[in-house]
Amino acid sequence: MEAGQMIRGADAVIKAIAAHGVTTVFGYPGGAIMPIYDALYGSPVEHLLSRHEQGAAFAAVGYARASGQTGVCFATSGPGATNLVTSLADALLDSVPVVAITGQVSTAVIGTDAFQEVDVLGMSLSCTKHSFMVTHVDELVPTLYKAFEIAASGRPGPVLVDIPKDVQIAMLEYKTPLQAVTQEPEHTPEQINDARELISQAKQPMLYVGGGVGMASAVDQLRDFIKVTGIPSVATLKGLGSITIDTPGYLGMLGMHGSKAANLAVQECDLLIVVGARFDDRVTGRLASFAENAKVIHLDIDAAELGKLRLPEVAIAGDLRQILPALTQNLGEQFAPWQAKVAQMKQEFQWRYDRPGELIYAPAMLNRLAHKLPQDSVVACDVGQHQMWVAQHMFFNRPEDHLSSAGLGTMGFGLPAAIGAKVARPDACVVVVSGDGSFMMNVQELTTIKRKRLPVKILLVDNQKLGMVKQWQQLFFEERYSETDLSDNPDFVKMASAFDIPGRNIYKACDVEAGLDEMLNSQGPFLLHVSIDDAHNVWPLVPPGASNQDMMEEMDKQT
Amino acid sequence: MNNYSLALNVQQRPEVLERVLRVVRHRGFKVANLSMQLNSNNSTSIDMLVHSEREIGLLTNQINKLIDVIDCRVLLSSPTAELVQQKG
Numbered sequence: 001m002e003a004g005q006m007i008r009g010a011d012a013v014i015k016a017i018a019a020h021g022v023t024t025v026f027g028y029p030g031g032a033i034m035p036i037y038d039a040l041y042g043s044p045v046e047h048l049l050s051r052h053e054q055g056a057a058f059a060a061v062g063y064a065r066a067s068g069q070t071g072v073c074f075a076t077s078g079p080g081a082t083n084l085v086t087s088l089a090d091a092l093l094d095s096v097p098v099v100a101i102t103g104q105v106s107t108a109v110i111g112t113d114a115f116q117e118v119d120v121l122g123m124s125l126s127c128t129k130h131s132f133m134v135t136h137v138d139e140l141v142p143t144l145y146k147a148f149e150i151a152a153s154g155r156p157g158p159v160l161v162d163i164p165k166d167v168q169i170a171m172l173e174y175k176t177p178l179q180a181v182t183q184e185p186e187h188t189p190e191q192i193n194d195a196r197e198l199i200s201q202a203k204q205p206m207l208y209v210g211g212g213v214g215m216a217s218a219v220d221q222l223r224d225f226i227k228v229t230g231i232p233s234v235a236t237l238k239g240l241g242s243i244t245i246d247t248p249g250y251l252g253m254l255g256m257h258g259s260k261a262a263n264l265a266v267q268e269c270d271l272l273i274v275v276g277a278r279f280d281d282r283v284t285g286r287l288a289s290f291a292e293n294a295k296v297i298h299l300d301i302d303a304a305e306l307g308k309l310r311l312p313e314v315a316i317a318g319d320l321r322q323i324l325p326a327l328t329q330n331l332g333e334q335f336a337p338w339q340a341k342v343a344q345m346k347q348e349f350q351w352r353y354d355r356p357g358e359l360i361y362a363p364a365m366l367n368r369l370a371h372k373l374p375q376d377s378v379v380a381c382d383v384g385q386h387q388m389w390v391a392q393h394m395f396f397n398r399p400e401d402h403l404s405s406a407g408l409g410t411m412g413f414g415l416p417a418a419i420g421a422k423v424a425r426p427d428a429c430v431v432v433v434s435g436d437g438s439f440m441m442n443v444q445e446l447t448t449i450k451r452k453r454l455p456v457k458i459l460l461v462d463n464q465k466l467g468m469v470k471q472w473q474q475l476f477f478e479e480r481y482s483e484t485d486l487s488d489n490p491d492f493v494k495m496a497s498a499f500d501i502p503g504r505n506i507y508k509a510c511d512v513e514a515g516l517d518e519m520l521n522s523q524g525p526f527l528l529h530v531s532i533d534d535a536h537n538v539w540p541l542v543p544p545g546a547s548n549q550d551m552m553e554e555m556d557k558q559t
Numbered sequence: 560m561n562n563y564s565l566a567l568n569v570q571q572r573p574e575v576l577e578r579v580l581r582v583v584r585h586r587g588f589k590v591a592n593l594s595m596q597l598n599s600n601n602s603t604s605i606d607m608l609v610h611s612e613r614e615i616g617l618l619t620n621q622i623n624k625l626i627d628v629i630d631c632r633v634l635l636s637s638p639t640a641e642l643v644q645q646k647g
Binding site for chain 1: 574577578581585616617620621623624625626
């Protein structure tokens, strides 16, 4: 473009997005965002049409989580923008970098209750890291640059930019703004010394690894730290994949549905090293008795998390890629007795898959799936019992290979997130593991798969129940099964075929191998519908308000 | 119940007060008194008296995270005076 050349605001939006390396955006057009869609037409930025704005924003989340790049979604004013709220809240709670661009009615009619007008800025206050309304075309490009910078820096998160229609058609001279220099918190040598000292004094230290490790791209530093120190470890739902399952002393997930070994070992530790995690209630159980006798070292990019729920002995806000190497030290055989004890717990409480009977046992099936997946794979989960079974019984090479709605626990997340992941990593094998309840929440996105012939594999785990709620009704509500029966589900394979997606049903344990192979070996998208025993629940389970060592164990019964 | 007097310096944006008040409410604090003044340097001063059973650090840490907040100080607090927070 020549200096002084004027372009429309809408064209500047696309140009600014492309300047940030974004090659695909997800969205749904409408009246107030038409100029931006017009600018998109024929531009180098690709667009994937979702069939609901929630699906578009979840696809942007999946794109971001699978690739580490910022995801972008578009929606129109009013209902388009309100439909983004759930996905943005999901991105906020899981710290996912997303930029959402919404059309708004023209500035002249804002505040008059115009057609499809909603106070999107007001609405966004509680579901985004930050949000903007651009009221003048001169602010447009600097605001977009700031939005990308805020979304990806520090603790990442969703940012919304609301752009009135008149700003989209106003002319401007495009100038690349100066990049803001983000000031990240810096650790001090004293903090590092204090933390090193605590580690060297510990006898039974434990690493509690959260999603922050993946978000900070600090997986390699974490793995080095574990290798050199030999400190045993557990992970949160979002931390899964940060540590490989064959790592000595790694006990898998902790918390409400964590492994018995993970929860017991954490309760016994004398030093808890919290890395990119935040003491979520699903992790800690009863907070007052969580790792009760442990001192705490808390490492996080977000200073507001330090001391929020548990006062640490040492708190360090900053970049894990620098902090972890600074804390790495070889303490020889100091932890050998503890390592041996942890190894024994791991052995004693390992998962068992040798279940008798003809019916399909989902944990065993998911464990088989994990063994069959190629190295470069992404598993996008929905929310419910199947999600916890995936977390317990599958394993991941990297955190970006496991997409799960952790903080918000949003049903309907899996299918659109998988679509975003497939766009971000076209060479990866992308599998959605969904449940019959969750799948229906964004089932319209099957059209998105059809449209682009995206080879996304769908493993639908069906117990004809809203399983997790049913489990709680069974355990804590005197078996009063209020509205959790989903036995009037549609014929899912027939439904998939309406979207030109082939599929098949399996009902028996002996059909699992062939079913998984058919799904994974199929060329395009595929739906494997798996009917499981509706008596199976997720075990162990730490009841609400209980301490993590007081897990309830297997007590499945037919409902 | 603890009372805290907060002094905030924030960017002049139409929604900034709303942003701050949302966090105050959501984090479990109640505004007892509030005054706001636009400054000539494009900033705005907000003085607030809030009360809550909760520690003020929970609130000031979250307010400091807001992009539009330049700094947030606790001027007076009862009974814990050592929890003064300042944005660097």
